[in-house]
Amino acid sequence: MSKTRTRFAPSPTGFIHLGNIRSALYPWAFARATGGDFILRIEDTDLDRSTQAAVDVIIEGMAWLGLNYDEGPFYQMRRMDRYKAVLAELQAAGHVYPCYMSVADLDALREGQMAAKQKPRYDGTWRPEPGKILPPVPAGVAPVLRFKNPLHGVVAWDDKVKGRIEISNDELDDLVIARPAGPGEPVGTPTYNFCVVVDDIDMAITHVIRGDDHVNNTPRQINIFEALGHVPPVYAHLPTVLNEQGEKMSKRNGAKPVTQYRDEGYLPDAMVNYLARLGWSHGDDEIFSREQFLQWFNLDHLGRSAAQFDEAKLRWVNAQHLKATADEVLAPLVAQQLQRRAVPVDERLPRICALFKDRCDTLLVLADWAQAFYADVRPSPEQVAQHVTDAVRPALALLANKLASCDWQRAAIAAAIKEVLAACSLKMPQLAMPVRVLVMGTAQTPSLDAVLELCDREKVLQRLQAA
Numbered sequence: 001m002s003k004t005r006t007r008f009a010p011s012p013t014g015f016i017h018l019g020n021i022r023s024a025l026y027p028w029a030f031a032r033a034t035g036g037d038f039i040l041r042i043e044d045t046d047l048d049r050s051t052q053a054a055v056d057v058i059i060e061g062m063a064w065l066g067l068n069y070d071e072g073p074f075y076q077m078r079r080m081d082r083y084k085a086v087l088a089e090l091q092a093a094g095h096v097y098p099c100y101m102s103v104a105d106l107d108a109l110r111e112g113q114m115a116a117k118q119k120p121r122y123d124g125t126w127r128p129e130p131g132k133i134l135p136p137v138p139a140g141v142a143p144v145l146r147f148k149n150p151l152h153g154v155v156a157w158d159d160k161v162k163g164r165i166e167i168s169n170d171e172l173d174d175l176v177i178a179r180p181a182g183p184g185e186p187v188g189t190p191t192y193n194f195c196v197v198v199d200d201i202d203m204a205i206t207h208v209i210r211g212d213d214h215v216n217n218t219p220r221q222i223n224i225f226e227a228l229g230h231v232p233p234v235y236a237h238l239p240t241v242l243n244e245q246g247e248k249m250s251k252r253n254g255a256k257p258v259t260q261y262r263d264e265g266y267l268p269d270a271m272v273n274y275l276a277r278l279g280w281s282h283g284d285d286e287i288f289s290r291e292q293f294l295q296w297f298n299l300d301h302l303g304r305s306a307a308q309f310d311e312a313k314l315r316w317v318n319a320q321h322l323k324a325t326a327d328e329v330l331a332p333l334v335a336q337q338l339q340r341r342a343v344p345v346d347e348r349l350p351r352i353c354a355l356f357k358d359r360c361d362t363l364l365v366l367a368d369w370a371q372a373f374y375a376d377v378r379p380s381p382e383q384v385a386q387h388v389t390d391a392v393r394p395a396l397a398l399l400a401n402k403l404a405s406c407d408w409q410r411a412a413i414a415a416a417i418k419e420v421l422a423a424c425s426l427k428m429p430q431l432a433m434p435v436r437v438l439v440m441g442t443a444q445t446p447s448l449d450a451v452l453e454l455c456d457r458e459k460v461l462q463r464l465q466a467a
Helices: 018-033 052-065 076-092 103-115 192-202 212-227 258-263 268-276 290-296 311-324 327-340 349-359 363-374 381-387 393-405 410-424 428-440 448-454 457-465
Strands: 005-008 037-042 071-075 096-099 144-147 154-159 163-168 176-178 207-211 234-238
Touching (some): 018 037, 018 234, 018 258, 018 268, 018 290, 037 052, 076 192, 144 212, 154 212, 163 212, 176 192, 212 234, 268 290, 268 311
Parallel strands (some): 005 037
Antiparallel strands (some): 144 176
């Protein structure tokens, strides 16, 4: 059996979102799971809508998620000479013919068909057949080139998601595979469905795993493969990803660029975990590592139903990965978030991550906690008024006095707190909550002695004494 070769072939006509990137995740995973190759191809033939900024987000997003490719990126606009050469071969073999029907005539044809409740389609006026007399070639009209679709039989394939699909050839009209040639051009610009087939042949693609919005293109592409003397790849057409409102995920419907999730503090392994479950399953497993995903992944457990994005579920998955990530791995990621805020960090950061990661669902939330150890803390007047009362101020002053001279490690800090509680006849929450408000800006934190140990002693004393 030939080596697995898959591809991701996005069009850079908008910023890639989670619905798009899932169509990269599965072919990447299949290539990795089978020891194959994963190719990135940029389908940039829509010159009016394609942008370099959109290409940058594709490449950045894939790099962030760790969807490394073995070959590419290949750009279709740089392969036009190759497409035109193959088109000439196809034309010489009699599979392609010029069509001089004007846009106005084509529109009139379709309007008449729809009025007669027929499927609108090209009627083969310029298709050459034995014994057929073609209309006179109109002067000064540059023709499109059409592919001679077979007139009989069926196009069939065993889709790895949808099962057996059969389309009768008489349902398909003759596809335009090259636009009109410009002045001095022997052949016009080839169209999407033709370019895709040439790319898949040249890149030896064995499996095409893509969204089910391409299902209607597949029979046309299979016929072009066969006309070129090549066996089509295995197809797997993935169901749509819906947004939280149940609409198809798209930029128009509020989908965010993939890179925005990076900036919002999501972990790449958590995103891979979440995206994998949007259309694939391994029993009841909800949380798994990248290594487990690649060990388990195959095309047999791809779902047939549309999956719905749920941001609350994504945050939950991210929280589970945060808890499981080593503190030494988290610390540089949190440091990056704090650097964007011009907040410096030091060697305490891994221990801070260890203390707070269990109560966080994104790196941004973890960075918020960490920031209190490095930057000024300004508790709200409401919190101060509620917790820092005249009744507790003597205890705060006594605690400051004891913390000024004790060893700055957790056991000694805990002993100092107990001495103050006993001397002032207070329960732990009566002292701990005002200390937390003054030191961390919030009344809810992990164990007070663990928090204070990680704080700078002088800052703690300064905040307590200022009460």
